[in-house]
Amino acid sequence: MEEELDWRSQSNEDAVVYFMKLYGEEIKRLTFSFVKNWEQAEDITQDVFVTLYTKLDTFRGEAAVRSWIYTIAINRSKDFLRSWHHRKIAFTDKWLPLTAASPTTVEEDVMIQSDNKMLARSVLELPIKYREVVILYYYNQFSLKEISEMTGIGEGTLKTRLIRGRNKLQDIYCRNGGRD
Known part of the structure; x- marks a missing residue:
C-alpha cells in the first residue's frame, strides 16, 4: 500500500x-x-x-x-x-469480487469469478462481529493490533473472533456450494 x-x-x-x-x-x-x-x-x-x-x-x-x-x-x-x-432498508445489492486474478482461459476466469462472488456472499452472511475482523484482517491487511486500536476491542478477543469467523466462513462457503 x-x-x-x-x-x-x-x-x-x-x-x-x-x-x-x-x-x-x-x-x-x-x-x-x-x-x-x-x-x-x-x-x-x-x-x-x-x-x-x-x-x-x-x-x-x-x-x-x-x-x-x-x-x-x-x-x-x-x-x-x-x-x-x-x-427500514431492504438489502438487494451484491458484493463485487474482492480479488483480481489473471486466469489463462475463459473457463478459469468464469470459475474464479464464481468462487469470488460465492466467497463474498459467504463473508456477508457472517455475523457482524466476525465479518468486521475478517474483512479488516484478510482484505484490508490490518494487523490485530491495528484493528484493536480502530475498534477498541482487545487483541485476544479479536484473535478469537478471527478464528471463529474463519471457521464459520468455511462452513457457510461449503454450505453455499463452494469448494474446500
Whole structure:
C-alpha cells in the first residue's frame, strides 16, 4: 500500500482529495461490508471524507492516517446500522469480487469469478462481529493490533473472533456450494 505523502504541507482540501484517491475505494468496500448496500456505502464513504475534512486539524499522528480513516469509517458504518433508517432498508445489492486474478482461459476466469462472488456472499452472511475482523484482517491487511486500536476491542478477543469467523466462513462457503 502506498504510504501517505507529506499531506500536512497541503491545504485540507488537497489533503482530503489525496486521501480520497488513495483510500476511497477501499473505504467504500469496507462500509459496504457493514451495510450491504452500495448506495448507502457511497453515502457513508462521502460522510467519512467530510468528517476527515472537518477534523483533519485534530489528527494527532499517533497512528497512520489510513488507520484513522478506517476508524472513522467503522464508526460511521456502525452508527448507520444502529439508525432507524437502516432498519427500514431492504438489502438487494451484491458484493463485487474482492480479488483480481489473471486466469489463462475463459473457463478459469468464469470459475474464479464464481468462487469470488460465492466467497463474498459467504463473508456477508457472517455475523457482524466476525465479518468486521475478517474483512479488516484478510482484505484490508490490518494487523490485530491495528484493528484493536480502530475498534477498541482487545487483541485476544479479536484473535478469537478471527478464528471463529474463519471457521464459520468455511462452513457457510461449503454450505453455499463452494469448494474446500
